[in-house]
Amino acid sequence: MTSLWIDRAVPVVDEPLPGEDEHLDALVVGAGLTGLTTALLLARAGQRVACVEARRVGAVTTGRTTGKVSLLQGTHLSRIRRHQSEEVAAAYVDANREGMEWLLRFCDDHGVPYQRRTAVTYAADDGELSSVEQEHRAADSLGLPVVWRDRLDVPFPHVAATTLADQAQLDAMDVLGALAAQLREHGGTLHQGHRVRSVSKGGRPTVRLEDGRELTADRLVLATGTPILDRGLHFARLEPQRSYVLALEGAEPMDGMYLSAGSDARSVRDAPGGALVVGGAGHVVGRTDSHLAHLDALRSWTAEHYPGTSETHHWSAQDYSSPDGVPYVGPVTRGSERIHVATGYEKWGMTNAVVAARTISADILGEAPSWAQVLAGRSTTPSNAGEIARINLGVGAALAAGAARTVRERLPGSSGPAPARSCGVVGICTHLGGLLKWNDAEETWDCPLHGSRFAADGEVLEGPATRPLVRRSEE
Incomplete structure (x- = not known):
């Protein structure tokens, strides 16, 4: 990938x-x-x-990454305002404005290409409309010159959007x-x-x-x-998130960078050379039965709305969310x-x-x-504390599910998960002992507790783990 x-x-x-x-x-x-x-x-x-x-x-x-450089970040500003003060939200915008200006100035000074685009947070259906309205109000109150649009020139379903002109996209x-x-x-x-x-x-x-x-x-x-x-x-205090991305050829250039407001988000942008980059279908790391199913869902959505394109690359990425954004x-x-x-x-x-x-x-x-x-x-506000509790309840549920899976795999007649046997490693995270899940899309071991990931042979791909998996010959 x-x-x-x-x-x-x-x-x-x-x-x-x-x-x-x-x-x-x-x-x-x-x-x-x-x-x-x-x-x-x-x-x-x-x-x-x-x-x-x-x-x-x-x-x-x-x-x-999808390489979007923007101050309109999906529904992120309204999320911060739910958990923090107006002063903190304003500081976040000021900080990101300086970050954006520094990055694009660096690109100008050193010949790194980028494209100016309008950032768009859109509601794919009526159920997402209130989230987009909240984001529009939050961005406006924080001094961003957002513009509301009832219609977009795009092939996928939408009911409304908030937009911010003069943002950017690049190849990181x-x-x-x-x-x-x-x-x-x-x-x-x-x-x-x-x-x-x-x-x-x-x-x-x-x-x-x-x-x-x-x-x-x-x-x-x-x-x-x-x-x-x-x-x-x-x-x-972090929730590790995995999401998926497709690159396709045969697309027309577009003037926006699009992101839907729902939990099962869709991200769309173009890239030089007639490429289309579509992302989304995310989930908490290690907490899904089939990673391929998420990737296939993204492929199906893209095939429906961009039927003239053909896939050239697919990959996934990992990010971490904090309790207050x-x-x-x-x-x-x-x-x-x-x-x-x-x-x-x-x-x-x-x-x-x-x-x-x-x-x-x-x-x-x-x-x-x-x-x-x-x-x-x-x-740390009460809502932040609630988010931290939610994150750790999820970790606890993953621990319990792992323990139940271990019991099932040790029943008479069972010899454990086939990937672990064939890879010759012990499927226990070397960070805090979480029972790993096999990632069928990337052929990796993913930890549902705190997001550590390992190659099929046990080498570390992402932390917080720093030590490779134990090999069965070392048990």
Whole structure:
């Protein structure tokens, strides 16, 4: 399942790791948009920075995004307003505006192409209409010049929409390539294929890589989707979401980027060269009986409404939602100011990744923007607490379902799940022991508790797990 963007990206070259006794001002873990932007901002300020990546640049979320750069983010603003104050919602918009402006200015300065488009949040049917109306009112009250439209020039069903002109779309891998080049130009280094297994707990942060080597820095930035460090218990306050994307050829250019307001959302945009990019059919990671069924549902919808197109790529992506819709960005815990994390973008990483990089670099260098202070100082409201409870009730239900499945598989005459036997691994997550679900669309092991994912041979694909699955020969 290779994304359109990764398939056509120019490979980024590697450099030798810094020596274990070499001084680093900052070490960034993760070479997606958050990690590379943070590393570049610090390197521009004269810091000695290294960025390490477990696989390849953009291998996880950034290389699998739909690439929308927008301040109108589905129904996200009304969601934030339900859980937070007007001040926090306004700060979120200000932060994302700065993130968008920085990113597009960077693209202009370094020859990265992008296309201006109108962002559209639409109601696919009458049941979604009130959600779109709420989003329109929220965006308008927060100063965004949204325009209500009763009809759209699109082939799929809709009843109304709120729209925001002059937003943008791009190929995120183009951005990452330019960021990597600029990082090197400013003295930073980039190292791919080095997975972090653990992080020290005292003094200057030290990471241990899977080959046993260690790197130490004055500051550590974990830009890894969900933090690969249990301090702060971020995994217990995040809900990991998996969604699916198709790229198709034979489409006509369009002037909008579309996203429906329902829980089973549909995202539609074009791409240069006559491509159509359709996303959606999401679910909580590991909590579905068939991943292929979700992918097939997206294919059926696309075939119905864009019958003249043919599929060239399909892939899936993972994102994390926070209880109030605002990302967690800052020190991993109070008293751990040397270790920084960024997570919970909820599918809006093209702006929020830059916001996180700006926030973390300002924490390290000084002079944090006013919006960062408001977002960092937000309180846990009763509705937030309710969302945290809901997330953890879901984890508890997944634990119970896993225990019941284990009992069934151990009944006389049963020898366990066929994929586990054929792959030769123990289907137990190495993070907190969740019983893994086989992902029939991607042939991976997915954890229904906190979203860790493993290749068929047991190697880690996404955290919070950092250790591979136990092989049956090691039991």
